[in-house]
Amino acid sequence: MASAFTHAFVAAVGAQVYRPRGDAWRVYGAAMLCAVLPDLDLIGFAFGVDYADLLGHRGLTHSLLIAVLVGIVATLFVCSGLSRFSGQWWAAVLFFSCATASHGLLDAMTDGGLGVAFFSPLDRARYFFPWRPLRVPPIGIELFFSRWGLQVIASELLWIWLPGLAIGAAACVVRRWIGSSRRDHNSIRVIAGRRTHEEGEGATRRWAPDTTSGRGNEDRTGRYD
Numbered sequence: 001m002a003s004a005f006t007h008a009f010v011a012a013v014g015a016q017v018y019r020p021r022g023d024a025w026r027v028y029g030a031a032m033l034c035a036v037l038p039d040l041d042l043i044g045f046a047f048g049v050d051y052a053d054l055l056g057h058r059g060l061t062h063s064l065l066i067a068v069l070v071g072i073v074a075t076l077f078v079c080s081g082l083s084r085f086s087g088q089w090w091a092a093v094l095f096f097s098c099a100t101a102s103h104g105l106l107d108a109m110t111d112g113g114l115g116v117a118f119f120s121p122l123d124r125a126r127y128f129f130p131w132r133p134l135r136v137p138p139i140g141i142e143l144f145f146s147r148w149g150l151q152v153i154a155s156e157l158l159w160i161w162l163p164g165l166a167i168g169a170a171a172c173v174v175r176r177w178i179g180s181s182r183r184d185h186n187s188i189r190v191i192a193g194r195r196t197h198e199e200g201e202g203a204t205r206r207w208a209p210d211t212t213s214g215r216g217n218e219d220r221t222g223r224y225d
């Protein structure tokens with residue numbers, strides 16, 4: 001695993017780039033939870049489950065199949081307002097599935113442990129990416145406060161947090177820019193709509209005497225000349 005903070009951070013950046021419809025805080029929270037969930041398999045060590053087993057660390061819980069199932073469950077809970085099986089609903093499923101799958105992708109970029117069983121249970125082989133810049137964190141909190149832990153933090157800062165912050169900031173700027181250009185567009189439409197309405201009323205006022213009496217304009221007293 002990369003550290004839990006880094007898994008959650010990657011999901012938060014994903015939510016900043018693409019946010020499905022729903023309460024923003026719930027979407028962020030659920031995405032971050034999805035991203036750390038696969039490491040629940042660490043509990044297996046306490047029950048004697050071997051690392052390389054189907055339910056071992058980086059096994060079934062890190063697979064793409066589980067990522068999709070978690071994505072569906074998260075969508076049902078977080079985006080309950082979306083009509084099921086609509087385009088937006090499937091987009092939300094894809095988002096939460098990717099947030100969950102990002103965990104395995106990060107783990108496959110670490111330099112230690114066994115690889116990730118992406119295709120479990122069909123294929124229980126463990127995979128790593130050819131490029132593995134992340135230092136694998138120790139299992140156990142004590143070792144995290146050591147030279148090893150510092151190396152983990154340094155590698156994750158460099159390869160995940162810095163690019164992630166840049167991507168998140170860029171997404172924030174683009175989102176604001178799109179929002180302001182939409183507001184401008186809407187206000188132009190409102191002004192244009194008002195003008196059309198006023199011109200229509202003016203035309204009616206100008207032409208009303210001619211079409212009703214055919215003799216002239218109404219004066220302030222309401223009499224016709």
Ligand SMILES: [Zn+2]
Nearest residue numbers: 001038039107
């Ligand atoms: Zn993991």
